[in-house]
Amino acid sequence: MSLRGEAAIIGIGELPTQRSTPGRSMLGLLGDAARIAIKDAHIRKEDVDGIVTEGGATYPASVAEYLGIRDVRFGTGSSMMGASGATGIAIASMAVMNGLANNVLVLMGVARNPALGGGGEGFGGPGGEFEMPYGTAAGANTGYAMIYKKHMDQYGTTQEQLAHVASNQRFNALENENSAFKGQAISHQDVLDSRYVNYPLRLLECVMPCGGAAAAIVTTAERAKASLTNPVYVLGVGTALDDFGAYPKPEFTTSPVARSAPVAYAMSGYTPRDIQFAEFYDCYTILEAMCLEDAGIAPKGEIGPFFAATDTTYKGTFPINTDGGQLSSGQPGLAGGFRHVIEGARQIMGKAGVRQVARKDLCLVNG
Amino acid sequence: MTSEYKKPLPRPTINPEVSQPFWEGTKKHELWLQYCLNHNGHFFYPREVCPVCLAPQERLVWQQVPAKGRVHSYTTVYQPALPAFAEEAPFIHALIELDAGARIVGNVVGLSREEVEGNALELNQPVEAVFEDVTDEWTLVKWQRVDG
Numbered sequence: 001m002s003l004r005g006e007a008a009i010i011g012i013g014e015l016p017t018q019r020s021t022p023g024r025s026m027l028g029l030l031g032d033a034a035r036i037a038i039k040d041a042h043i044r045k046e047d048v049d050g051i052v053t054e055g056g057a058t059y060p061a062s063v064a065e066y067l068g069i070r071d072v073r074f075g076t077g078s079s080m081m082g083a084s085g086a087t088g089i090a091i092a093s094m095a096v097m098n099g100l101a102n103n104v105l106v107l108m109g110v111a112r113n114p115a116l117g118g119g120g121e122g123f124g125g126p127g128g129e130f131e132m133p134y135g136t137a138a139g140a141n142t143g144y145a146m147i148y149k150k151h152m153d154q155y156g157t158t159q160e161q162l163a164h165v166a167s168n169q170r171f172n173a174l175e176n177e178n179s180a181f182k183g184q185a186i187s188h189q190d191v192l193d194s195r196y197v198n199y200p201l202r203l204l205e206c207v208m209p210c211g212g213a214a215a216a217i218v219t220t221a222e223r224a225k226a227s228l229t230n231p232v233y234v235l236g237v238g239t240a241l242d243d244f245g246a247y248p249k250p251e252f253t254t255s256p257v258a259r260s261a262p263v264a265y266a267m268s269g270y271t272p273r274d275i276q277f278a279e280f281y282d283c284y285t286i287l288e289a290m291c292l293e294d295a296g297i298a299p300k301g302e303i304g305p306f307f308a309a310t311d312t313t314y315k316g317t318f319p320i321n322t323d324g325g326q327l328s329s330g331q332p333g334l335a336g337g338f339r340h341v342i343e344g345a346r347q348i349m350g351k352a353g354v355r356q357v358a359r360k361d362l363c364l365v366n367g
Numbered sequence: 368m369t370s371e372y373k374k375p376l377p378r379p380t381i382n383p384e385v386s387q388p389f390w391e392g393t394k395k396h397e398l399w400l401q402y403c404l405n406h407n408g409h410f411f412y413p414r415e416v417c418p419v420c421l422a423p424q425e426r427l428v429w430q431q432v433p434a435k436g437r438v439h440s441y442t443t444v445y446q447p448a449l450p451a452f453a454e455e456a457p458f459i460h461a462l463i464e465l466d467a468g469a470r471i472v473g474n475v476v477g478l479s480r481e482e483v484e485g486n487a488l489e490l491n492q493p494v495e496a497v498f499e500d501v502t503d504e505w506t507l508v509k510w511q512r513v514d515g
Contacts, residue, residue, distance in 0.1 A: 133374065134507070136449075137442065139448075142444070146441060150490065198442045
């Protein structure tokens with residue numbers, strides 16, 4: 001038994017990403033996203049009986065209280081860092097297919113006050129003791145830059161190749177109303193000309209922190225069929241978790257996707273060659289590239305040439321991050337990873353407007 | 368001396384008692400690592416259980432190891448997260464693969480500005496420790512190139 005085809009996303013909600021969200025709280029933004037998703041699913045708030053949140057700063061109970069959702073039968077957190085949203089969909093699918101709830105609201109997001117700054121404090125790991133004294137770059141830049149450098153050395157990957165990741169995605173974002181970078185075109189050369197934040201990562205290869213929120217409604221396949229929506233069925237799920245820091249990892253240039261993707265493929269019955277488009281976590285060009293090859297979209301070590309030779313815009317032969325991804329929309333906390341799920345669902349629902357991909361039936365999402 | 372040092376000092380957050388021998392070692396300009404008697408290997412950072420075989424604390428001992436290794440990877444930091452590092456940027460923040468068989472983060476020092484900006488540091492470059500007494504209380508471990 002697996003969850004293949006047992007559950008579906010029937011509604012999505014997403015707020016525009018913003019560099020700052022003055023006057024807004026995290027719960028307030030989550031509420032906005034929830035409202036949009038509930039409306040999109042053609043259900044009422046009273047129909048929601050399950051909630052999946054990030055689970056730390058936002059407990060399901062506090063979200064339910066804020067939103068006035070009274071009859072919550074199933075509530076839990078999904079704490080898989082950037083994959084929390086995608087994993088939340090898996091958790092919601094398991095809940096509905098096993099009868100714990102009928103309509104589960106999955107929601108993630110964050111408010112942002114730029115005055116708080118940020119970066120480098122880590123998440124309760126050893127960073128404050130063993131990394132900070134040596135000067136880190138902001139956020140997760142330091143570790144990913146070292147992975148980038150290793151990938152270049154190991155596989156001959158070049159910065160010219162990976163710059164396509166950023167410029168193609170920016171093309172995808174140009175007409176996205178929900179992107180903080182809407183209308184702000186950048187060329188491949190612009191990426192290469194942008195300054196180093198920390199070599200080999202250039203500014204335009206790094207995600208911009210911002211505020212925003214996203215939400216989705218998951219229900220059973222049976223209910224989805226009877227709904228007034230165009231359901232997006234969950235066909236296969238695989239999850240894997242990795243060390244938080246980079247340095248304990250023996251396989252420095254391999255992501256946990258190498259372990260999660262085979263599970264999802266096996267469950268779904270599809271292979272990498274069947275995938276029509278992909279929505280992949282992209283806090284940095286290198287991370288997205290590495291995860292794509294670990295998912296078999298290109299052979300290991302050959303993702304650089306893949307990007308140099310493939311049109312990955314929504315008009316292209318293999319569209320990737322069709323809404324611009326986080327690199328071109330910004331990262332609203334854990335909603336950043338969740339937005340990949342939302343855009344994949346939006347494409348399959350046929351609601352992507354000008355950026356609708358031609359082949360829209362089978363999407364691979366990585367959170 | 369303490370008052371002059373503006374950059375962050377090691378802030379043991381997980382368990383100061385467990386990592387104390389490491390920092391006592393650096394004060395003596397020595398590199399000490401935990402060694403697991405169960406699976407017979409070193410590891411870093413300091414822990415209460417072995418991250419390889421989950422051996423309990425009783426099976427973990429401290430050993431002095433050669434302060435030598437190779438550059439596994441690095442990043443050149445142009446825009447540090449903290450202003451205190453701004454004046455020395457760009458600098459090299461590296462991951463060192465110790466000969467003893469564990470990885471540790473630190474700076475690679477002793478490169479000219481031209482070498483730093485020209486990405487002259489090669490991966491797998493052999494390095495040895497340089498102990499820097501940044502305050503009376505704390506000594507950091509940095510790294511410099513040596514001939515292979």
